[in-house]
Each structure stands twice: as structure tokens, then as C-alpha cells.
Amino acid sequence: MRVRRASVVSACVALVAVTVGVPSATASTEGNTYTFAVIGDIPYGPAQIAEFPKVVQQINADPSIQLVSHLGDIKDGSSLCTDEYFGQVKKQFDAFSDPLVYTVGDNEWTDCHRANNGAYNPLERLAKIRSIFFPQPGRTLGRHPAKVTSQAAQGIPEDVRFTRSDVAFAALHIVGSNNSMAPWTGKTAPTPEQTAEVLGRTASVVQEIRDTFEQARQDRNKAVVLLTQADMFDPSVTTPTFADLYAFQPIVQAIAQESASFRGPVYLFNGDSHVYNSDQPLAAGSKWLSLYGVTKPVSNLSRVTIDGSTAVNNYLRVTIDPRNRNVLSWTRVPFGS
Numbered sequence: 001m002r003v004r005r006a007s008v009v010s011a012c013v014a015l016v017a018v019t020v021g022v023p024s025a026t027a028s029t030e031g032n033t034y035t036f037a038v039i040g041d042i043p044y045g046p047a048q049i050a051e052f053p054k055v056v057q058q059i060n061a062d063p064s065i066q067l068v069s070h071l072g073d074i075k076d077g078s079s080l081c082t083d084e085y086f087g088q089v090k091k092q093f094d095a096f097s098d099p100l101v102y103t104v105g106d107n108e109w110t111d112c113h114r115a116n117n118g119a120y121n122p123l124e125r126l127a128k129i130r131s132i133f134f135p136q137p138g139r140t141l142g143r144h145p146a147k148v149t150s151q152a153a154q155g156i157p158e159d160v161r162f163t164r165s166d167v168a169f170a171a172l173h174i175v176g177s178n179n180s181m182a183p184w185t186g187k188t189a190p191t192p193e194q195t196a197e198v199l200g201r202t203a204s205v206v207q208e209i210r211d212t213f214e215q216a217r218q219d220r221n222k223a224v225v226l227l228t229q230a231d232m233f234d235p236s237v238t239t240p241t242f243a244d245l246y247a248f249q250p251i252v253q254a255i256a257q258e259s260a261s262f263r264g265p266v267y268l269f270n271g272d273s274h275v276y277n278s279d280q281p282l283a284a285g286s287k288w289l290s291l292y293g294v295t296k297p298v299s300n301l302s303r304v305t306i307d308g309s310t311a312v313n314n315y316l317r318v319t320i321d322p323r324n325r326n327v328l329s330w331t332r333v334p335f336g337s
Contacts, residue, residue: 008235034165035064037333038316040071040105040229040271041308044090045079048310052092055335059315060097062333067164068096068142071271071306072105072175072229081112081125086132090141093133099146102133104158105271106175113184122184123197134158156204161212166322167223168216172205172251174228176272179247198247206254213229213258223320223327224266226255231272233281233288240291252292256282259301267328268303276314276332277305304330 037059044050052295059065075081086108093100109125116211137152139145140160146159161170180198182188185201188197208225209226232248234240242249259266259282268281281288282298289297306316 010222014121023219025186032165032322034066034167034319034320036067036069036164036318037065038063038067038069038071038227038269038304038306038318038330039334040306041073041274042070042102042312043074043309044076044310048312049088051335052089053095054313056092056095058335060095062317064317064319065098065099065138067146068100069171069227069269070100070102071269071308072103073107073271073308074105075107076309077107077111078114079332080116081108081120082118082138083128086128089158090132093141094143096142096146099140099144100142101140101148101160101162101171101227102158103171103227103229104129104133104173104175104176106180110175110180110182114308115185119185122180123193124137125199127178130157151204151208152205156201159204159208159228159270161208161215163215163219163221165320166219166221166318167327168207168212168219168221169227170212172199172208174205174230174232174248174251177231178244179230179251181247199238202247202250205251207253209254209258213262217261221264222322223264223293224262225328226268228268228270229272233279233303234273235277235279236273236275240290242258245291249292251280252288253294255256255301256292256294256296256298260296262300264300265327266301267316268301270303271308272306273305274307274309275305276307279303307332313328 023224043049100318109122112122112125134157137157138150140148148162150157151159158173183189231281232252248292281303282294282301284297307314313333314334318328320328
């Protein structure tokens with residue numbers, strides 16, 4: 001659904017300039033290779049819910065994995081957003097032997113206004129997600145949690161950053177449904193409370209992006225990795241419109257600005273669109289440049305969309321090698337292999 005609110009658009013765009021300092025990220029394993037797993041948009045539906053413990057067990061059994069990233073959407077978009085279900089997933093997350101960094105998705109709160117989701121107030125569900133999945137801000141999930149730098153002081157404990165093997169990481173709460181600006185059931189425009197949440201969270205995301213790159217430059221990191229649920233460059237959308245995507249603009253502009261001033265490669269991992277894809281979304285000639293108001297191509301930004309939804313049959317194994325020019329390499333590992 002398209003939303004035409006000039007004041008909201010202007011406020012979102014104005015957030016591009018927001019930047020406030022936070023403490024530096026935790027660093028470890030500098031100069032060594034390091035491997036992590038990426039999953040997202042899982043479990044979707046009863047069959048995947050039943051099989052998810054096996055996914056956890058398989059990743060736990062991979063001797064190369066040292067950290068796991070879940071890019072959000074812990075349920076499908078037409079199932080109930082209950083406390084009981086959230087607790088069930090949290091129990092599985094706690095079963096990961098390695099640190100688990102969870103990046104919140106839209107299906108578990110933004111879209112919970114839908115009747116088939118339980119007709120919840122999404123902001124109430126967001127508060128519940130934070131209380132269940134982030135009980136100890138500044139620490140990951142998993143049986144062996146790791147310390148991370150959190151935005152808990154700003155009320156957003158899910159935005160975290162950390163460093164591994166000369167690579168700066170940031171997990172950013174950016175979700176589909178136009179970053180949660182799509183109107184709720186029965187509404188024709190975002191509510192004031194909805195808008196306030198989006199603007200505040202977007203400001204924090206922009207801050208986290210700028211702080212991550214600033215720390216990366218100070219530490220002379222080899223690369224930057226951004227982890228998010230939303231696919232802001234969905235290749236299946238042939239004719240994207242600003243009215244449907246405007247809430248992403250300040251975030252995309254911040255990523256573009258910071259990437260352009262960083263000497264190494266920048267990698268964006270996202271879920272949301274469910275089909276594996278690897279591209280350079282802001283390279284010369286990209287349709288996304290003009291849509292988001294990015295004036296210069298960004299050649300060092302690459303993004304990877306992971307497989308998800310009901311057809312997902314693999315996890316992404318990503319290896320950092322600071323000695324390699326590209327720094328990151330990855331492979332899709334089939335479930336059950």
C-alpha cells in the first residue's frame with residue numbers, strides 16, 4: 001500500500017545527518033580467519049518449526065562455525081504472534097553452541113496487526129520481542145554468548161556491533177513493510193505512534209552505521225559487514241516506487257556515504273526476499289541510485305540475500321580471511337549434508 005505523507009518523508013530524509021557516538025565494539029581474533037553462519041526467514045510453518053532443532057544441531061556440528069547470525073523473520077507472515085511461540089523459538093536459539101546474533105524481522109512484530117497474526121498492536125509485540133530475546137543487553141544469545149556493543153541505552157538493545165578478525169560488524173534493526181511505515185489493518189496511513197517508533201529507530205540505525213564505520217576506520221579494519229532483515233534492493237521489484245520504500249532512504253544514503261569513504265569492501269547481508277542473490281546494489285547504472293537519491297555510485301558495496309521461507313534448504317557459511325583482497329567468501333551448505 002502506498003503512503004503519501006510529505007512530512008514523514010522529510011523527517012525520514014532528515015535523519016541522514018544524525019550521528020551520535022557510542023562505545024567501541026568488542027574486538028577479537030584479529031588477523032586470523034574466522035567463519036560464521038547466516039540464516040534467516042526460518043522457521044516458516046509447522047514443517048520447518050518441527051525441523052528447526054535439526055538445523056541448530058547441524059550448524060552446531062559444523063566445526064568451522066564460530067558465530068551464527070539470524071537475519072529475522074522467525075515465523076511466516078500469516079501465523080499468530082504469540083508469547084508462547086516466541087518462547088519456543090528463543091529456546092531453540094539458546095541451543096546454538098556458538099554466539100547467536102539475532103536481527104529482528106517484520107513478521108514477528110511489524111505485521112502482527114493482521115487478523116491472521118492475532119490483530120496485535122505491533123508496538124506491544126516489539127516490546128515483547130525485546131524482553132524475550134534481549135534479556136541481557138550487550139550479550140548475544142547462544143550457549144556461549146559473546147559481548148557486543150549494544151544500543152540498549154537508547155531503548156534498542158537489538159542494534160549491536162562487534163569486531164571479528166579485522167572486520168567490523170553491525171546488526172541493524174531494519175525491517176520490510178517499508179521499515180514498518182506500511183499502514184496497519186484498518187488504517188490508510190501510519191499512526192503517530194507508529195511514525196514516532198520508525199523515526200526513532202531509523203535515527204539509531206543511522207547512528208549505528210556511522211559509528212561502525214568510524215570505528216572501522218580507527219581500527220584499520222579490512223572490511224565492514226552489515227546484517228539486516230529488510231531487502232532494500234529487492235531484485236524481484238521491477239519498478240520500485242519511492243512511495244513504497246521512502247522509509248529506507250536515510251539508511252541507504254548513510255550506507256552509501258560511509259561505504260564510499262571506506263577503503264575496504266563492505267558487505268550487506270539481508271533476508272526478506274527469500275531467494276539467494278549476490279550483487280552490487282549501488283553500482284553505476286543501478287536503478288536504486290536515483291530512487292534513494294544516491295548521487296554517486298558505490299563500487300565497494302556488495303550485498304547477499306540469503307535463502308529463506310518455505311523453500312529454504314541451506315545455511316550460508318561465510319569465511320573471513322583478512323589476507324584476501326575480498327576479505328569475505330561464502331558457500332551455501334545444504335541442510336542435512
